[in-house]
Amino acid sequence: MAPQLTWHEGDLREGLAIRLRGGVISQIRPLGRDTADLRPYLALPGPTDLQVNGGGGVLFNATPTPEGIAAIRAAHRALGTHAILPTLITDAREVMEAAADAILAARGQPGIAGIHLEGPHLAPERRGTHAAQHLRPLDGRTMTVLRRLRAAEVPVLLTLAPERADPALLAEAAALGVVLSAGHSQATAAEAEGAFAAGVSMATHLFNAMPPLHHRDPGLAAAAILSDAFVGFIPDGIHVAWPMLRLALAARPRADRSFIVSDAMPTVGGPEAFDLYGRRIRVQAGRLVNDEGALAGAHLDMITGLRRLHRDGGVALKAAVAMATHIPRRAMRLPPLGVAPGTPAAVIATLDERLRFQGWLGDPA
Structure with a gap:
């Protein structure tokens, strides 16, 4: 070839x-x-997607089983993604524990690179579509789940609001090798800078579920852009306008610390509607929205995201490929994967x- x-x-x-x-x-x-x-x-190596809530009509929260994981991965593989982190959004403690059991049972499945726990340790003001009744500070029960996963050497990404987390528990999670990401957060710039210095090494879907940039109150977004942390973007032109994405990339001190995710929901490779927390979510003009018109995840796969990042976002093809392939793997401390x-x-x-x-x-x- x-x-x-x-x-x-x-x-x-x-x-x-x-x-x-x-x-x-x-x-x-x-x-x-x-x-x-x-x-x-x-x-190119098939992209690695660090934020996959679902695919093929399956939502990880609703089907936290090895079979559910396999179905989600199959839907994304059919669209050109090699590896995924099945992503559990905010839910009951029992659902998190079932998701951990499923990932431990699915370790031998190809293309399952670990697990992403997006919540429930989020700021209520920035919860987005996450269920308010399940929000809670980082606690001992989650720490037990993290210890189990890391004892089995499962890569774990934990998105949380760092300003609401006990610093001692954050330090313990980081020492376990959990990749900590700031997201769904109301953190000030100073709080975010302190979190990055204390072991938080990533920011989840920049600009979304965090205070907007403001010239007198820069917040988490500005702190993340100016840090050496890895920063994820949803490149659908909906979650972040292309000029804002280009602005953020231009301001980053290191070009090799930005990557893309799909934030995919079950509609990717599946039907155009599904239920989340008992509410109907549907595709409307390319957007995933609830009955109130609020965004609820993304209807996106990684190859489409790469294409849109390059064609619509104006990002050079070399940079776009890197943002979909080797940078997310480095962010998760996964082995490199190349055409070699x-x-x-x-x-x-x-x-x-x-x-x-x-x-x-x-x-x-």
Whole structure:
């Protein structure tokens, strides 16, 4: 195979030939005068999505089982995403414990990179669509779940409002190796800066569920942009306007600390409506909204997000690919994944000239 562009060694390279043997990349070299059997536009590692609430008609909160996880991952794989963090949003303690049990049972499933617990330790003022009755400070019961997961070496991402968390529990979670992310938070800039200094290493879906930028009250958003923390964005043009996304990226001190997520709900690869906390959520003009018209997650997959980030957001293709592939993996301390000898062909996605998913390199033609 000879793609026009190949994501190789952290860059988009032209004129490379990829040879497979036994379902694994055996060689990458200059094409020369060879006649390639396949010539896609772009070959890249399938994206890693750190925020996947559902897919294929399945919501993780409603089906916190290994079977539910497999169905969600299958829906996203069909759209070009390789690895996901099934994401549990705010719910009862028993649901969090069931989700942890499911992830522990699903550890052998391909493409399940860990778990994202988005809540319930959030600021009520910034809860968004999260259920108010389940909100609570970080507590011993959650810490028990975190200890179980980390004892089994499961990567864990925990989104919380750092200003509402006991500093001793935050420090313990960080020491366990939990990746802590500030989100759904009312934190001031000073509080956010203190959290980043104390072990919080990420911000969840920047600009959403946090105070807006203000010239006299910069808040969490400004602190995150100016920090060395990893920062996630939802690149659908709905959750963040493209000029604001470009502004944030331009202001970041390190270009390699920003990534994209889908924040996908069950409508991705599934029906156009589902129930959340007993309320109907539906796709309306590309937006996922509840009966009151408020946003409730995203109707987005990672390849579409990559394409929109580049085409609509004006982000260079090299940067957009990095934001969908190796940067989220670094943010979660996952092993790197690239188009390189030894990589299974089944994790390499191919895209056409319009940056639409064509298929997996390891699939039969």
